[in-house]
Amino acid sequence: MELWLPFVQGSLFSLSLCCDLGIVNVAIIKTGMERGFKPSFMIGFGSCFGDLFYLSLALLGVSVIFEIAVIKWLFWIIGSGVLFYFTYKMFRETWRPRDLPIDAVIAAERPLFRDWLAGAGLAVSSPTVIAWFAFAAGTLLATFDLSDRSALLVFIAGFFTAGLLWSLGVALASSLSGAFFKEKIVRVLSFVSAMLFLYFAIKVFWDGLRDVIG
Template identity: 30%
Template sequence: MSTLFFSAFVLGFVFNAAPGAVFAETIRQGVKGGFKPALAVQFGSLVGDALWAVLGLAGVGLLLQIDFLRFPVGIAGAIYLLWLAWDSWQEANRDLGTQVSETVSQHRKALRSGILLSITNPQNIAYWAALGSAMGAMGIAEPVTSHYLVFFSGFMASSVLWSFVCAGIVAQLFRRPGANWMSLTYRACAVIFLLLAISSIRNLWDSYIAPKSTAPLPPIHSEL
């Protein structure tokens, strides 16, 4: 069991440390509000991670691979990324000369962003759908409930630890930034969100639309 816990712990670090939309949103919230909003984004993403983890490890992986479930989730994620890109660009154009004080509403907004980014990320679905049926690769031929609980505990333990580490790094790197630096950071986040949205749309096109449009035509039988 200790080996399984350690494997899940390491996988959790690899999964969460990969740069992406959640990390960009952590920077966007942290550059203005500091440690707490950045941590709120990370905690919010854990809600979505926990949801897909429970579904994947509970054996719902096959259900998550159904196209009519993954496609709308991917569309919703792309739309939200586009909205974040627009919102970040608008924030960059506002007066950022004075640091906005931390408020409960700001923390809730950061938490909500983390939740939505995690839930609407189709890569999370694919990751947990595959992992739910890959326990055998860890030497567990017939996993039982205790194995799933140990794996989930290890993954979430490293995820919580990474949340504090990531928020702390962001808070230190962007501690008391100037107005120009804040504006540049917001614009950079906007570009990242836009590129992620385009990449998500392209993946959806290649996976669900392009194969249908390029399907081979049925053979023509000539009658002599």
């Protein structure tokens, strides 16, 4: 397998999480607006490790759980349904963008290391991240060919790199201008997220269907 493919797959897998404007992104944006680039980026940097923690659990679970045929098909049906629901949710927010609850997050002054810890904690406790990894990640990961160790490492590298670059971009934009995060950008991010979810939903459903037919 060419190693660029698992890198791209890992990057898209990560971006499907990043594009959702949940509590992690709200914290990055608010901190950037109030305290500047460095603490904002450190929150995003910490969230990358929280996401990596869940990815590790998902990867470990895939190799065991999906050996059982009944569970494999059950996760295929549930995972496809959840991914199509996320697609619908993001398309709905494209047409009816929600307000970012920036005032609901307190960006207190603290050392940069505590910002990193806060980012990791927010990622681990984020309802969006938990739902994504609980209901869809395992099914999706099972469709990727990650049996080769090199491919697996490149996939993880792509996942982490995309999350890091996303955090860098959001921290920079929010520190320069909070006005950047208005209705238009919410629409754009929701649409991009919807397209990523749609791609993954179709991939999971089609790969599962081929297994059933086969």
